[in-house]
Amino acid sequence: MTDLKEFTHVIDGYKLRQVEVLTRPLRPGVQETRYKIMYHALAEGQVRNEIEGAQLLGLDVKGRPFRRFLLEFRRRLFAPLLFLDTETSPNFNTTQKANFECLRKLATFQTLVYRHCPENACILAKSIIELAVQNDVTLVALEMATFLKRYYVERVPDSEQYLYYQAYVERLRLDWLAENKAMESYQAVIAPAVKFKSTQLQISKRAHALVESLSLYKEKCNTIIFVSGYYATRYIGEMARFHWHDAIAVCDEAIRSLNDKLCTSPRIMAVFKVHKVICLTMLDRYTEALRLNSEVIQAEIEGSRNWFLYLDNQLLVSLKATKYQFACETATKIYSSRNFATMPESIKESWTLLAAYLILADRNESINSGIQLEKVLNFRLNKFLNQVPNYSKDKKGLNVPILIAQFLFLLQAKEFDRAHDKLTSLRKYRVKHFNTEDGYYRTQLFIRMLCSVAGTAFNKKLFLKKTVDMIKTVTQIPKGHPDQHFKIEIIPYEILWQWVANCLD
């Protein structure tokens, strides 16, 4: 009972009536605290903004009492957040559950340490260290081992235990350092691609140098985070050089390595599989790509965010492979999912674009799905044509498929003036963002072909004459080389060229 008695010192000093769990239901007839009232109002959607929040409490929205309330309210949300129900939720796999458990225990452990409850801290550390080590939760394992090492040399001297935990600490310190370096390397090569213009070659060189420096740890560290960071840096380096075969080899090596670890989460494995899918797609190996992607989807929990992202991949690859029927089935699966509404707008916008191409395919190729695609995909053409999507601001080059799709819809509707405006935007975009060093040769050529439509006064014969040589050149350039962003050419340009021609008289 020593460890339990230890608590009496800590808890005796508190006003225990203030132990409050905000997430518990409101009790009828009991005057609840403002924090609990606010929590439930937010959960029920009764409060949508600060004005409503202040009104609920009878406070001035700009006054200091309300600001102070918000600060304290946030603080009181922290403790319940450590108690997420990961056990019954389908959205978390075993490794993630172990992670959450370790984090919760870490918070408790450190509280015990700094509140002078060493006996409890010792019990907790011993009970959680194995779980943390088994699941590669290195920080948690390191903190526990460091405490136990000191405990067995300072508080309860025991040479054997001390030496045991000392060895643990040394290993875990190295793991922690290596993980940090690996993640930094991965982030260093992935960050430029998120927002900034960066030539692929620079990324490739940087990745190569970083992989070199990580090789110091390669023999010594085998944690999931390190292995993931290390191989992710490597495949980004290979992909940045458009070495799709090499990138596939790296992904395979990573998958093998992670497979050896029992605690590897399918989600981490999926990162490498999905990138292999991209590489296979860039090599026109669509069948293999789709098969692997299906494997990834199978391993993911239906309705989770990642499940949607993998379906998004499947939809894109199916369109590239011109397997419109399969694309149609995939899109239906996405849009009919119960969790569709909970997905972020940015992801939904990506689906809208793919839906637009699917509808274009249906109009040009008659998929014969037997369903009204516009209705199923909740596609509103006017909205699509008039909105400037966030997606366009996101990454270099991805504005192109949006403008092309808008142009095709307008061309089909014979709205030549508005179609001309889209061509102007495309031309400006090409001049502004693409140059000869940038690659994107297929896209650059195709934009030039499209822009030539305006010069032919939307005449089919003239258009074909003017572009026949260009389309031959496009066909000769493989999709994966030179540089082409995975998502820029949603349906092969050769087919889009045919669709353009079909729309002209």
Place this chain on the structure above:
Amino acid sequence: MEEFRELVLLLKNYSADQHIEVFDSISIKQSPFWVEGVFENGYADADHQMAPTPGMNGHSKATCHDPSQSRQRLWNTLLFLDLTQEDHHDPRRVAYLCWQRLAVLKTLMAAGAFKSLREIAESILQMATAYELTTIVIETAAQLRQFCALHDGNMSGFKKYCQLIDQYENILQAEQAADDEYCAFLFLQNQASCSAQSLSQHAKEACQRLQPYADSCTTSAFVLNFYFLKLQAAFLEAEWEKVVQISNQATQLLSRKSVSSPAKIGAFSLSKALGWANLGQLDQALEALNAAIADEIEGNLNWYRLQEMKLTWLLHQSKYAAALDLAKTLNLKNKYPEWPQEQKRLYNSVLLSLADLGILSIPNRVKGMLMANCLPFRNLHLPEMSSANLDAKAALLLLQLPKWIQSGASGQVANWFQQYLEWSGACAPQSRRLETLVTTLQDIEAGQKPAQAALECITQLKNLPLDYSSPEAAPEIIKIEQIMDTLIRL
């Protein structure tokens, strides 16, 4: 309110409330361990005996009898305790709050709730940087770095956090090296075969290895281990001026930081006090000891130990009235935990013995209070030689010496102390002082006049000063010289 809604929805979607098993204010105080922990010491108040309120958290209301279940619930409760009544700037509080928030941050990251993430992370980083919580700084900066890289594409932010991590990795390396050296020293110290000389040598070499870091790293974690090692070397070589000097340096370094834990500074104040005491400067020692006491949390076991030390030193200085006042205060301390019973009884007995000897006058009211918690100090019988409380037994027997000598049983007491020396493992200087006492008692048994023998004993003890560096092994709550002095007067 968007970021609040994100958190609230996360909680709502994952039904956290079903899994938060905390004790409510009523049930926690009805559990058996609470009753044992609080009530067994004779302390109770009306609030602790409240009846359960109907309708309080249903599933947590039941009293837990299974210790592991109780423990789990208590651990959970710990995260929900109201913290507003504590000192917001207490470094220990900041530390565990930062760890709690880091765990929340990583949970949010793993659960994909990004809206609140940045704000929480920035506040953790600010606190952890200010309070030198190196691991937390690195972990939080790594989360922010990831956020910048993967979500924002913010390269300048990414670089900023990379630099911060680099900087703190160097600090962490220094802190880890100091921790390793200190643990290695303790490990050696725990080995029975290790001599003081080799220990001292080890401490000195460890300090030399850490010196390069000392120039660039001044965090509390590093300073503590580094200066503790320096102190150990000085202690082991009995270089008391050096002990005072090192303690002063460390206290100055740590005091400059608002983030230093008072208890850690207190540890150096105590070393300084012991240094001064061994230099024979008990006034300065008491001053330093007072500083150490002030830095401790009032009422914890360490605080009581320091107060006992102060009590002993006041008695050594023959400041009996001050000692009585202090004992009175400690006796009256009724907030849990109380002054440990064994020590309380020993010191009360010492004061009462002094009163019996006519050295100290104790008012009847106070005497009654001391008598209520004391050992049988008036019974002349030789205590059993067992390892339990041997020092306390020796301390009490020392006080009874004049009576034993007067009753002509010096030889028996001499034999007892002879045995005590074999059993207790008292440190060398302490043993020599007791050996002198044993010789004196044997001389008296052999027929020497007690006053003459006592005088000779005092003369010999002048060359054998009391070693204050290992106070736990010292039975001399009243110095042998003082007892001999009493013998002469008698």
